[in-house]
Structures are given as C-alpha cells and as structure tokens.
Amino acid sequence: MTSPTGEIYRIDWLPGTDVLHGTCHCGAEHSAEDPIEMWEWMLGHPEGHTPRDPNVPNGPRDPNVPQGNGS
DSSP: OOOOOOOOEEEEEOTTSSEEEEEEETTTEEEEEEHHHHHHHHHTTTTTTOOOOTTTOOOOTTTTSSOOOOO
C-alpha cells in the first residue's frame, strides 16, 4: 500500500465551453478540451509545467490558459 503524497490536482470545467482548466500541485495551470490530454499534462509533472511565482500575484501563468472575461 502506498502512502498519500499530499499532492492536489484540480480540474475545473469552464461552463458554456468544452474547455477543462487544470491546476497542478506545483501551481502550474493548463487548459485543454481533451480530458486525456489534461491528465497526461498533470501526471507528466514537471515536464511542461511553469509554476507560478508565489511572490507575484497572478503571474507568471501558462500561456495556454485563457485570460480575461472573453469580451
């Protein structure tokens, strides 16, 4: 039996779209329409992950994550 790692992965669905928004335990964020792509990105940590600097609010962010309110 394995012990819990304490790593939290979060995937949210963006209502009104087919887009999933994921946040890795390292703070990196990514968006994708394909759930398999999203889980491969999550579980591929740290490859493709650019964690946010905890000292800088709201940045830097993954360029694949939609920004703003879309208007």
